[in-house]
Amino acid sequence: MTPRIGSFEEYQATYNQSVQDPEGFWSSIADTFTWKKKWDKVLEWDFRQLDVKWFVGGKLNITENCLDRHLATRPDQAAIIWEPNDPNEDTITLTYRQLHAEVCKMANALKALGAKKGDRICFYMPMVPELAIAVLACARIGAIHSVVFAGFSASALADRINDATCSMVICSDGNFRGSKKIAVKDVVDEAVANTPSIKKVLVLRRTGQAVNWDDHRDVWMHDALDGMSTECEAEEMDSEDTLFILYTSGSTGKPKGVVHSTAGYMVYTTYSFKNVFQYEDGDVYWCTADIGWITGHSYIIYGPLSAGATTVMFEGVPTFPDAGRFWEIVDKLKVNQFYTAPTAIRALMAKGDEFVEKHDLSSIKVLGSVGEPINEEAWHWYHDMVGKGKSPIVDTWWQTETGGIMISPIANSTPLKPCFATKPMPGIQPVLVDSDGNEITENEVEGLLCVKFPWPSMIRTTYGNHERAINTYFKMFDNKYFTGDAAKRDSDGNYRIIGRVDDVINVSGHRMGTAEVEDAIDQHPEVVEAAVVGYPHDIKGQGIYAYITMADNVQKDEDTIVKEIRDVVSKHIGPIAKPDKIQVVKGLPKTRSGKIMRRILRKVAEGTAGNLGDTSTLLDPSVVDDIKAGAK
Numbered sequence: 087m088t089p090r091i092g093s094f095e096e097y098q099a100t101y102n103q104s105v106q107d108p109e110g111f112w113s114s115i116a117d118t119f120t121w122k123k124k125w126d127k128v129l130e131w132d133f134r135q136l137d138v139k140w141f142v143g144g145k146l147n148i149t150e151n152c153l154d155r156h157l158a159t160r161p162d163q164a165a166i167i168w169e170p171n172d173p174n175e176d177t178i179t180l181t182y183r184q185l186h187a188e189v190c191k192m193a194n195a196l197k198a199l200g201a202k203k204g205d206r207i208c209f210y211m212p213m214v215p216e217l218a219i220a221v222l223a224c225a226r227i228g229a230i231h232s233v234v235f236a237g238f239s240a241s242a243l244a245d246r247i248n249d250a251t252c253s254m255v256i257c258s259d260g261n262f263r264g265s266k267k268i269a270v271k272d273v274v275d276e277a278v279a280n281t282p283s284i285k286k287v288l289v290l291r292r293t294g295q296a297v298n299w300d301d302h303r304d305v306w307m308h309d310a311l312d313g314m315s316t317e318c319e320a321e322e323m324d325s326e327d328t329l330f331i332l333y334t335s336g337s338t339g340k341p342k343g344v345v346h347s348t349a350g351y352m353v354y355t356t357y358s359f360k361n362v363f364q365y366e367d368g369d370v371y372w373c374t375a376d377i378g379w380i381t382g383h384s385y386i387i388y389g390p391l392s393a394g395a396t397t398v399m400f401e402g403v404p405t406f407p408d409a410g411r412f413w414e415i416v417d418k419l420k421v422n423q424f425y426t427a428p429t430a431i432r433a434l435m436a437k438g439d440e441f442v443e444k445h446d447l448s449s450i451k452v453l454g455s456v457g458e459p460i461n462e463e464a465w466h467w468y469h470d471m472v473g474k475g476k477s478p479i480v481d482t483w484w485q486t487e488t489g490g491i492m493i494s495p496i497a498n499s500t501p502l503k504p505c506f507a508t509k510p511m512p513g514i515q516p517v518l519v520d521s522d523g524n525e526i527t528e529n530e531v532e533g534l535l536c537v538k539f540p541w542p543s544m545i546r547t548t549y550g551n552h553e554r555a556i557n558t559y560f561k562m563f564d565n566k567y568f569t570g571d572a573a574k575r576d577s578d579g580n581y582r583i584i585g586r587v588d589d590v591i592n593v594s595g596h597r598m599g600t601a602e603v604e605d606a607i608d609q610h611p612e613v614v615e616a617a618v619v620g621y622p623h624d625i626k627g628q629g630i631y632a633y634i635t636m637a638d639n640v641q642k643d644e645d646t647i648v649k650e651i652r653d654v655v656s657k658h659i660g661p662i663a664k665p666d667k668i669q670v671v672k673g674l675p676k677t678r679s680g681k682i683m684r685r686i687l688r689k690v691a692e693g694t695a696g697n698l699g700d701t702s703t704l705l706d707p708s709v710v711d712d713i714k715a716g717a718k
């Protein structure tokens with residue numbers, strides 16, 4: 087069994103050992119898993135070339151660790167408890183035995199449709215059990231999954247399918263989301279009109295709504311599963327074989343396909359899950375994230391299932407049928423560990439305490455936070471109102487690229503400090519550097535957050551473009567992984583994450599590249615130029631503020647323009663990227679060399695334009711007055 091730390095002293099001793107002897111530390115943890123063949127060497131690495139291999143020469147299948155190995159010890163324990171969008175629909179429980187059988191059936195169905203080891207399979211699905219089942223089925227046969235959040239637009243979906251040349255899309259007819267019914271298959275139809283690599287579209291019947299059908303391409307999931315065996319041998323995978331691709335936005339260009347490999351990812355997500363949340367046998371654990379993001383991959387599916395946990399999957403939204411839905415589910419399922427995002431906490435806090443007080447939350451032992459900095463007010467409300475002052479909050483800092491939680495308290499061991507992610511996990515060696523890349527070794531400092539030693543679940547490459555991965559993460563500071571975040575370190579060595587230092591904004595815990603939003607806005611035929619920045623938003627953490635210049639001859643009123651801009655962004659990326667504020671300006675503040683001075687735009691958006699600093703290098707300083715006067 088994967089070991090679990092039990093006190094702060096034990097954490098400190100474990101941490102020290104993990105730094106002094108990383109290979110010894112990780113091999114003793116990796117020993118607790120099921121391998122088809124043990125590794126020859128624990129680690130080989132070179133950050134400058136981004137060549138990192140863990141458990142070199144090992145052979146395994148992650149689903150044997152998530153499923154088969156539990157059949158002997160916990161066959162009838164719930165593996166997944168699924169809670170539907172509509173509280174009147176039945177909860178579904180899949181035991182480890184049932185989940186094993188369902189995954190095998192699905193794996194056989196995928197094979198019958200022509201899928202094989204190494205193929206890329208795209209998912210565009212609601213949060214239903216079949217999503218987890220089919221993701222695991224891919225892993226069973228060695229196909230690489232690329233899950234796309236079902237809120238992205240057809241064009242964003244097509245871009246991701248084409249980048250990874252996926253051969254299949256797995257989707258549903260529709261999606262129940264709150265009081266809405268979303269036409270998922272229609273979006274997929276529109277996307278696959280422009281994706282030559284797609285041979286099959288596998289469709290789950292969920293809502294029963296009418297769909298268009300292409301007999302050569304489309305297959306109902308229930309037909310594909312019909313008659314399939316509940317046994318399917320697990321493909322032998324190398325430790326470093328790719329498990330999945332997950333797209334994420336950066337400061338430049340199109341989203342990158344972050345590539346994760348098999349063994350290191352498995353070992354790290356399992357170990358961090360058990361330790362951060364202090365999961366004990368019999369507990370019910372619930373992470374509210376969507377499987378379209380890394381949090382869902384690592385801490386709904388792989389980490390918990392590999393640890394033999396009971397993991398809850400929720401189809402709906404926190405405010406349907408009312409703002410008490412999360413707490414109703416906690417009460418109903420007697421949830422012990424609850425993991426959500428600050429944006430959800432703030433949104434529910436704003437609805438009033440009565441929605442929490444109506445429900446019995448006494449089962450909760452540990453509360454988790456992820457995705458963005460949690461502000462002091464939200465931290466205290468979460469701690470006092472939801473946790474009744476008795477449950478620790480684990481503020482977990484990590485990224486799509488890190489695969490697993492990097493800096494976080496170990497529940498009930500690490501002393502908490504509101505708004506601090508506190509201490510690095512065992513095996514994680516964070517450093518702060520100044521802008522010249524010099525390591526800052528003292529405490530009570532602020533710096534750029536890097537990691538100076540490899541960890542098992544780290545990014546291996548960006549799909550189809552290895553140079554891009556090196557340039558994005560390993561070029562900025564020699565021999566270090568650069569996170570893109572700034573952080574503070576206090577006198578006790580606790581870390582507080584400040585936020586991104588690149589042109590990436592964090593909207594409701596979702597990462598958004600400003601360049602990507604600008605590119606989408608530029609698709610509007612009458613827009614000449616756009617510049618996008620983030621600004622503080624009460625609920626979302628950061629909101630999106632777009633400044634645009636329009637062609638001279640445009641006669642439309644501002645409301646029409648704003649609506650059209652929001653629509654064009656929705657169409658090219660998805661509703662999550664719609665700007666909250668749009669300001670039409672005469673010109674953008676540019677230097678003589680043509681560079682937009684974003685600093686000025688950020689200050690105006692933040693409402694702190696009183697102190698703009700030096701603007702003397704601007705080509706036309708008068709645009710600043712116009713921008714300030716028209717600020718939203």
Ligand code: WT7
Binds near residue numbers: 381458570595
């Ligand atoms: C960025 C990564 C991995 C979880 C989901 C987001 C920010 C993440 C925290 C936290 C402050 C946080 C960082 C990071 N972030 N967790 N606990 N406190 N900031 O994954 O989309 O890859 O975004 O989210 O800025 O770089 P992601």
